[in-house]
Amino acid sequence: MSATDRMRRLGAVARSAPAILAVGALGIAGIALAADAARVDETQVVSLLKTRLPKTELTKVDCKKIDGLCEVTAGSNLFYVNHGSRYLIIGRVYDMETRQDLTAARLLEINPDMLVGGAARANAAADEAGSPDAGIAGVASGAKKVTVPAKPAALNLTSLPADGAxxxxxxxxxxxxxxxxxxxxxxxxxxxxxxxxxxxxxxxxxxxxxxxxxxxxxxxxxxxxxxxxxxxxxxxxxxxxxxxxxxxxxxxxxxxxxxxxxxxxxxxxxxxxxxxxxxxxxxxxxxxxxxxx
The missing domain is CATH 3.40.30.10 (Glutaredoxin)
Incomplete structure (x- = not known):
């Protein structure tokens, strides 16, 4: 290989070095962002929420259930915020892999008496308007409490045949x-x-x-x-x-x-x-x- 060819090859390597370094930097940045997301400080989220929603009594903040979001319960109410507590989200979260409505399931845990005829009015807040700090009540509750009609306190199942089960x-x-x-x-x-x-x-x-x-x-x-x-x-x-x-x-x-x-x-x-x-x-x-x- 001639001296001229060697010089050209070294120049090509030198020109590609910034690109290689840039790719490496992006990879390191991605890892750092992922690690930062994993280390989200729930205490800080609570602190920010108390500042931004002073009238809302928080029950629990969980930033581990849903990637990128913190689930917030305030009494019988439910809503979400991003990790920086800048954006408040009122609506349903669906898991498309398991085909589950995570919001509805969680609301039923919080409000097990909100059912009527098997049709829970979960997350009706999406259709309602109001101040995000009106105690979040009626906006982020995701449910309307209803009166459950009287049903038998006990059932005798002995009349049912084994078939059908x-x-x-x-x-x-x-x-x-x-x-x-x-x-x-x-x-x-x-x-x-x-x-x-x-x-x-x-x-x-x-x-x-x-x-x-x-x-x-x-x-x-x-x-x-x-x-x-x-x-x-x-x-x-x-x-x-x-x-x-x-x-x-x-x-x-x-x-x-x-x-x-x-x-x-x-x-x-x-x-x-x-x-x-x-x-x-x-x-x-x-x-x-x-x-x-």
Whole structure:
């Protein structure tokens, strides 16, 4: 290689060096930003919120649940802010991988009595106007409290046939819970996810409140009912089964009409005690332990 060629090659390397350094700098900057996001100081977020929303009594700030956002609860109200606490966000957050409405599920944990007929008015704040610091009430609550119609305090399930029940969970568990559900009810799906995380035997009895009988038939007739049930709630396809005898599902519907169960989910403990609507894991675990023999 001639001296001239060597000089040209060295010049090319020298010219490319800034670009290489720039790429490296960008990579380091990206790592630093990611690390900075991971180290978000919730105490600082709380401090900024107290300054910017002095009339709002904060209950909890959680910056770890959702990337880039801090979930803020203030009593029975829920909203979000960015890590710098500059932007306040009132609305729903959906997880597109799990197909879950994270806001609705969280609101039901905070306000378990906000259900009516299985249709919670979660996050109605998106349609409302108001000052972001009017205690956040009525704006960031994401829900309107409603009066729940009277339902039986207890149910005797002995008249129901074994057919029509989809049994899943831990079949040898100490506690058994019966749930009347609808496959198009998002709060039934949320409840199912909670029950999956518990040591409990679940006897699920689908009823068609929201026009889901076709789904219930397919799940019930599936070879693996439990697998089909979870696929149906997740909105995932499952193999279409051959038709089967669904008289048990008819019995579920008849029982629900007779006892005024016109909403879902309805949860029945082994001793017959009834609660309506979604409940968080901690509540259900304590409630199940209170069953009388």
């Amino acid at each position: 989809i049994v899943w969970g831990n079949r040898s568990a100490k506690h058994t819970v019966t749930v009347f559900t609808d496959f198009r009810c998002s709060y039934c799906r949320a409840l199912t996810n909670v029950l999956r995380s518990m040591e409990v035997k679940v006897v699920e009895r689908p009823i068609s409140v929201l026009g889901s009988r076709d789904i219930a038939d397919r799940v019930y007739c599936s070879k693996n009912q439990e697998e089909a049930l979870h696929a149906a709630y997740a909105g995932e396809p499952f193999k279409a089964p051959s038709p089967c005898n669904t008289a048990g599902l008819d019995a579920n519907e008849k029982f629900a009409r007779k006892h005024g169960l016109n909403g879902t989910p309805i949860i029945v403990r082994s001793d017959g005690e009834v609660i309506e609507g979604y409940r968080p894991k901690e509540f259900l675990e304590a409630w199940l332990k209170g069953a009388t023999s």
